Amino acid sequence: MKDDLDPNLIEAPYPLQAHLGMEMTAWSEGFSKVELPVSDFIGNRQGLPHGGIHATLLDSAMGYAGCYTGIPGQMRLALTLSMTVNFVGQAQGTRLIAEARKTGGGHKTFFAEGRCHDDLGNLLATATGVFRYRSTG
Secondary structure (H helix, E strand, C coil): CCCCCCHHHCCCCCHHHHHHCCEEEEEECCEEEEEEECCHHHECCCCCECHHHHHHHHHHHHHHHHCCCCCCCCCCCEEEEEEEEEECCCCCCCEEEEEEEEEEECCCEEEEEEEEEECCCCEEEEEEEEEEECCCC
16 A cells, blocks of 8 residues: 555546545555545534544545556546444544545445544544446446
């Protein structure tokens, strides 16, 4: 796993990713990392980042972890079939970071797990998911 991002593999952000300001900061075979600055507009009624934001970051990171091709311009797409999120801590930092790993699967589906923490190292949420590759034709 490399903790960097080959600039030749960077894809244009999808609409929700662009709206939130989420960026991919690492992507390799079976691994991805996405990050989001903490800002007021992602807050819940208590002023903390909303749990749905943690879930969104985890869903995105896990999906990307299973879709790496290593070939510029060749996208592999997947849909989330199921996802379980466990919320375990409170963010105190200024950045949310979700890291995910592909844990198995086959030709049509894959499994992944992820962890979301802040830039201070506080664990915020964990997740597992099942994803289905999209057909290319």
